Amino acid sequence: MSHYVDGFLIPIKKKNLRKYKKMATMGKKAWMKHGALDYYECVADKIDLPYGIPFKKLCKLKPDETLIFAYIVYKNKAHRNKVNKKVQDEFNKLPTPMEELFDMKRFSAGMFKTIVRA
Numbered sequence: 001m002s003h004y005v006d007g008f009l010i011p012i013k014k015k016n017l018r019k020y021k022k023m024a025t026m027g028k029k030a031w032m033k034h035g036a037l038d039y040y041e042c043v044a045d046k047i048d049l050p051y052g053i054p055f056k057k058l059c060k061l062k063p064d065e066t067l068i069f070a071y072i073v074y075k076n077k078a079h080r081n082k083v084n085k086k087v088q089d090e091f092n093k094l095p096t097p098m099e100e101l102f103d104m105k106r107f108s109a110g111m112f113k114t115i116v117r118a
Helices: 014-033 077-091
Strands: 004-013 038-043 065-074 108-113
Touching (some): 014 065, 014 077, 065 077, 077 108
Antiparallel strands (some): 004 065, 004 108, 038 065
């Protein structure tokens, strides 16, 4: 069975990392409660590697920023849509918008079909 994945690249100010982690932990609980298979939020450690386009350049990171790489795994696209509908309904009730933690204009997201997995 191939899985389906939502993937995200999120430039974020380093000073907001603690608040972001708190929000991401809430996100993990919501997605997993509603049926996601797996949930990851990762912060950049070494992104200036000598091959390819460095993430710092690709995402136009400023000196006071770091990068979040996040992804959520689902059974398939239909499962993803079902889970995300429930999560969105839950998040619409929350008072703190994500815009307070990062610039949504620089946020990047995509939906991916899995072609190889362990």
